[in-house]
Amino acid sequence: MSTSKKQGVTTGSSGKGGNRGLLKWFVGAVVAVVALGFALAGCSRVSTRPDEVILHYAGGTFEAIAFERCINPSSGATLLGPGDTSYSYPFGQRTFDFSGSEDSESRPISIVSKDNVEMQVAGSATFTLNTDCRTLRQFHERIGLKFGAYSKDSGSSSSGWDKMLNFYFKQPLDRAMDAASQEFEWRKLFNDPAIKQQWEQRVGQLARQFIKETAGADYFCSPNFGGTGDCGDVVLTIQKPEPPESLVNALAAEQAAKAENIAQAQRNAKVRTELESIKDLVGVLGPQGAVLWKAIQDGKVEVIPVPQDGNITISPRRR
Known part of the structure; x- marks a missing residue:
């Protein structure tokens, strides 16, 4: 009996421990x-x-x-x-627009020509941010954080992005255009397509160099860059430099004067030709004959054929 009670106590004690374990769990x-x-x-x-x-x-x-x-x-x-x-x-593709339009990132860029004329240039730079993960992280930690060029909310815009573009695009472009413009006179930049093409090529060469130097690495690539391989070059689209309106008006007046001089020279040449013709007539027909010939040519004198029998009948003109 005593064994049975001990076993019962043991059994009861084990059940309470199990409950406590379950409670702890x-x-x-x-x-x-x-x-x-x-x-x-x-x-x-x-x-x-x-x-x-x-x-x-x-x-x-x-x-x-x-x-x-x-x-x-x-x-x-x-x-x-x-x-x-x-x-x-x-x-993907992004653009730095310096056309001065309402939604552009910047006003047109000022340049100074070889003959010290200030001109305005509008255009755009099209590029792709280098999103190779390692490069993008480097860009973020060196530049993005400083300017706040990122967006914290997916899809939202950032004013820091525009500030960053003005520093890393506008300033190098300004330097490049000024340096290239010092090689050409304003009239040729404004009027000569061949010179403008040379200037554009020079601006593109210097701008890509200065943009990379300012950024310190290939953070800005060609518009078609896919994230791997050669970064490529930023694509520039720039308009013809525009001089001050006063110079444009003066140039137009100058061109008008030149056109008038050419027209007057042509009129003078025509008069000289006619005088030479009259001199030749006088030399052949004499002064009176030349006058008569001129009158006949102008329809002021009527020439009447003389019949073989010599009888001429003249009827007065009706007025």
Whole structure:
């Protein structure tokens, strides 16, 4: 009997321990779920459009911020951890417009010609941001962060992007155009297509050199750059330099005067030809004969044929 009671006590004690273990497991599971809930509450999701690339940086308040990965265009929803940060950059062709239009990034660029005439040049630079992951990260950490050139919300614009373009495109373009324009006179830049073509080629050569020097690396590539291989060159489209309106008007007046001089010279040449013709007539017919010939040519004198019998009948003209 005593053995049976001890066994019963033992059995009862084992059941209570099992309940306590189950309770501990349940409490642990609840704590884990709550912790997971708090963790998920600090998470976020990002997805990319076809024309953007996102840089993902992990870390935040309690740990060092470190680069995690690039999220390519047209990627589905990606989970970011608590405190993680994403930076959006454009993928594909972009343009720096310096035409001065309402939605352009800049006004036309001023240049000074070889003969010290200030002119205005409008145009655009078409390029692709180098989105090779390693290069884009370098661009972001060296330039993007400084200017705030990124977008924190997918699809939104950034005023820092325009500031960055003005520094890395307008200033090198300004330098390139000024340097190239010092080689040509304003009249030829404005009026001579062959000279304008030479100037455009020189501007393109210098602009690409200065843009790369200013940026420090191949961050700005050709419009057709696909992310790998040769970066290529930025494509420039520039209009004919425009001098001040006063010079344009003066040039138009000068051209009009030249045209009038040419016309007068042609009229003078015609008069000289006629005088030479009259001299020849006088030499052949004499003064009176020349006058009569001229009158006949002008229809002032009527010539009447004389019949063989010599009888001439003259009827007065009816007026």
